[in-house]
Amino acid sequence: MAGPPMLDAAPGSAAAATAPGGDVVIATRDLWKIYPMGGEEVAALRGVSIAIRRNEYVAIMGPSGSGKSTLMNVIGCLDTPTRGQYWLNQQLVSELDDDELARIRNHEIGFVFQTFNLLARATALHNVELPLVYAGAPAAERTQRALEALRKVDLFDRRLHRPNELSGGQRQRVAIARALINDPSILLADEPTGNLDSTTSNEIMALLDRLWQQGNTILLVTHEADIAEYAHRVIHIRDGQVARDEPTRRGRQAQGAPAQ
Amino acid sequence: MALREAFAVALDTLWSHKLRSFLTLLGIIISIWTLVAVVSLVQGVNGYVALKIARLGSNVISIQQYSLEDMTDQKLFRVARVRNRPVSMREFDYLRAHDRLAAQVAASAGRTLNTILKAGVHSMTDVSVRGVTSNSLALASFDVRAGRFLSPTDSRHDTPVAFIGADLAHQLFPGVDPIGQSLTIDGHPFRVIGEASPLGNVFGQSQDGFVDIPLGLYRALYGTQDSLSVELQAPSPALLPALTEETRMLMRNLRHLRYQDADTFGIIGADSLMSLWRQLTGVIAAVMVGVSFVFLVVGGIVIMNIMLAAVTERTREVGIRKALGARRRDILSQFLVESAVLSSTGGVLGILLAYGFTRLAAALTPLPFSLPWLAVAAAFLISTAVGLFFGIYPAQKAARLEPIAALRAET
Numbered sequence: 001m002a003g004p005p006m007l008d009a010a011p012g013s014a015a016a017a018t019a020p021g022g023d024v025v026i027a028t029r030d031l032w033k034i035y036p037m038g039g040e041e042v043a044a045l046r047g048v049s050i051a052i053r054r055n056e057y058v059a060i061m062g063p064s065g066s067g068k069s070t071l072m073n074v075i076g077c078l079d080t081p082t083r084g085q086y087w088l089n090q091q092l093v094s095e096l097d098d099d100e101l102a103r104i105r106n107h108e109i110g111f112v113f114q115t116f117n118l119l120a121r122a123t124a125l126h127n128v129e130l131p132l133v134y135a136g137a138p139a140a141e142r143t144q145r146a147l148e149a150l151r152k153v154d155l156f157d158r159r160l161h162r163p164n165e166l167s168g169g170q171r172q173r174v175a176i177a178r179a180l181i182n183d184p185s186i187l188l189a190d191e192p193t194g195n196l197d198s199t200t201s202n203e204i205m206a207l208l209d210r211l212w213q214q215g216n217t218i219l220l221v222t223h224e225a226d227i228a229e230y231a232h233r234v235i236h237i238r239d240g241q242v243a244r245d246e247p248t249r250r251g252r253q254a255q256g257a258p259a260q
Numbered sequence: 261m262a263l264r265e266a267f268a269v270a271l272d273t274l275w276s277h278k279l280r281s282f283l284t285l286l287g288i289i290i291s292i293w294t295l296v297a298v299v300s301l302v303q304g305v306n307g308y309v310a311l312k313i314a315r316l317g318s319n320v321i322s323i324q325q326y327s328l329e330d331m332t333d334q335k336l337f338r339v340a341r342v343r344n345r346p347v348s349m350r351e352f353d354y355l356r357a358h359d360r361l362a363a364q365v366a367a368s369a370g371r372t373l374n375t376i377l378k379a380g381v382h383s384m385t386d387v388s389v390r391g392v393t394s395n396s397l398a399l400a401s402f403d404v405r406a407g408r409f410l411s412p413t414d415s416r417h418d419t420p421v422a423f424i425g426a427d428l429a430h431q432l433f434p435g436v437d438p439i440g441q442s443l444t445i446d447g448h449p450f451r452v453i454g455e456a457s458p459l460g461n462v463f464g465q466s467q468d469g470f471v472d473i474p475l476g477l478y479r480a481l482y483g484t485q486d487s488l489s490v491e492l493q494a495p496s497p498a499l500l501p502a503l504t505e506e507t508r509m510l511m512r513n514l515r516h517l518r519y520q521d522a523d524t525f526g527i528i529g530a531d532s533l534m535s536l537w538r539q540l541t542g543v544i545a546a547v548m549v550g551v552s553f554v555f556l557v558v559g560g561i562v563i564m565n566i567m568l569a570a571v572t573e574r575t576r577e578v579g580i581r582k583a584l585g586a587r588r589r590d591i592l593s594q595f596l597v598e599s600a601v602l603s604s605t606g607g608v609l610g611i612l613l614a615y616g617f618t619r620l621a622a623a624l625t626p627l628p629f630s631l632p633w634l635a636v637a638a639a640f641l642i643s644t645a646v647g648l649f650f651g652i653y654p655a656q657k658a659a660r661l662e663p664i665a666a667l668r669a670e671t
């Protein structure tokens with residue numbers, strides 16, 4: 001296999017075309033995902049090639065069923081592509097085995113879901129701790145780091161609440177704290193505001209914005225144009241293919257002076 | 261690390277589904293309960309029997325028509341019934357005269373079935389009526405509580421006197437001193453000369469329902485064809501093997517047995533009693549252990565079933581954990597720990613029940629029951645192992661789930 005295709009990835013993406021190699025966090029080439037559906041085959045992804053650099057803030061948009069979640073799941077190593085290559089930090093992820101993928105999910109990926117996906121029986125603190133449990137961190141360090149993370153999302157005083165004792169926005173903040181606890185290379189958020197009202201959505205987006213400013217790389221799926229406006233770049237997906245890849249208004253404004 | 265998480269989750273689920281866990285564990289509980297209880301019962305009874313036999317005298321052998329082996333094995337008994345002959349009065353006299361190693365030679369005969377004893381308005385049936393020689397007291401397990409035992413004079417003259425057990429004293433002479441009173445045994449009058457101190461129960465069977473009368477009188481009343489039981493006491497336990505050998509040779513000579521012939525009588529000693537007892541309780545224990553293993557397997561399958569349900573119920577949880585970096589072996593050990601904690605909890609409950617059971621048995625019977633530590637440890641390990649074994653399949657099922665498929669599960 002040739003090295004990461006940072007130069008020919010995602011044709012039409014000015015950002016990717018000029019990206020220096022060491023700066024690319026995510027790179028995919030010709031990703032396919034085909035679901036066998038009782039004899040028929042459904043192709044959710046049809047040759048997706050994209051590249052995302054460190055500290056980029058990218059939104060993915062597209063009609064329902066266009067393959068956004070499928071792409072996110074592949075990038076988040078929750079799912080494996082049928083064909084094509086995927087590099088994460090120059091490592092060819094699409095060829096790793098189960099345990100190595102688990103390690104990547106643990107260390108490199110922070111995933112935020114539309115439905116929060118918190119453990120119902122565990123406290124906020126324990127939910128945030130969980131990735132550290134699987135990273136093998138000692139108990140004392142775990143608790144300390146989890147408390148710190150909760151403080152960052154303003155939920156320190158809710159640390160012993162269970163998910164059903166928290167509001168939707170609070171749950172999503174717990175999930176974000178959890179996603180960031182292992183200091184991942186990229187934060188993936190699949191419609192993080194999909195289950196929230198607009199006020200709470202704006203709170204969550206403000207939080208993500210702050211995280212981006214602190215240097216995190218963010219990839220976000222959304223249906224809503226105003227949510228996408230928080231990002232600096234939008235990748236439009238249609239029928240499992242990249243239809244357009246362009247900077248947002250905010251991205252064009254920031255062009256000359258990117259946040260580092 | 262992740263193991264602690266696994267234990268925490270396991271205890272949490274166990275606790276939050278108390279009733280379900282308990283019902284799931286019934287099989288394991290019953291199985292471990294019977295296993296531990298049977299082991300401790302057998303041990304307790306063995307100890308008790310060993311004690312009783314020791315009290316009976318480790319230096320006593322008994323010559324009877326049949327050996328213990330003959331009496332407990334149908335095939336042997338069929339042969340022995342044709343071959344063996346009753347021990348006669350003549351043989352008793354001969355042994356008494358010629359057995360130089362014996363310190364005491366006593367004889368007895370007895371029956372229990374359908375005997376009727378009366379004293380005034382009171383009566384008793386199925387009392388053990390024994391014809392004995394006056395030196396039987398030296399070999400007996402009871403003590404004289406009041407009055408006296410049969411004297412040599414009583415034996416010689418076949419005086420109609422009776423020495424009674426504690427049950428008879430209570431039931432035939434309530435509120436009266438029985439000494440000097442008269443009673444009838446199957447219609448024949450006797451005068452009570454002594455009373456034994458109580459022996460208590462063995463396996464719910466009272467040992468105090470007996471009356472001893474002179475042997476000659478017994479044979480006059482009930483006939484002379486019943487076999488005698490001749491008890492010989494060695495001066496010390498060390499001389500018992502020699503006494504046994506000498507007695508066997510005397511009996512064989514008396515009966516004109518050739519070298520290749522088998523004994524036509526039985527010799528029963530404390531050791532043969534004990535080994536027979538061990539054999540008997542061994543069979544009981546083996547059967548019960550077999551039964552409890554069946555329970556154990558059933559209990560294990562129930563655990564497997566509940567763990568499969570738990571995996572289905574918590575597929576989404578598995579998905580979340582995998583999404584956060586749990587490896588296959590983390591999920592595997594989580595569910596294995598859970599089923600092992602579940603089944604060993606059953607084991608502990610079973611052990612506690614067995615403990616209560618043995619305490620109860622110890623309180624209600626004279627048997628020295630206790631819980632052997634080895635059995636407790638083994639029971640705990642076995643129950644844990646069952647959980648691990650039957651948890652493997654569900655745990656593997658959980659561990660093999662694809663993260664995204666698990667996350668999408670509708671639960």
Ligand SMILES: Nc1ncnc2c1ncn2[C@@H]1O[C@H](COP(=O)(O)OP(=O)(O)OP(=O)(O)O)[C@@H](O)[C@H]1O
Nearest residue numbers: 035037042043044063064065066067068069070071
């Ligand atoms: N497990 C699956 N089995 C079969 N087909 C699937 C599976 N998952 C997704 N698909 C199909 O793949 C296509 C893309 O699905 P995906 O969930 O990625 O869409 P999406 O863009 O996230 O849609 P939405 O905006 O509604 O969330 C859809 O046609 C869907 O039916």
Ligand SMILES: [Mg+2]
Nearest residue numbers: 068069070190
């Ligand atoms: Mg989706």
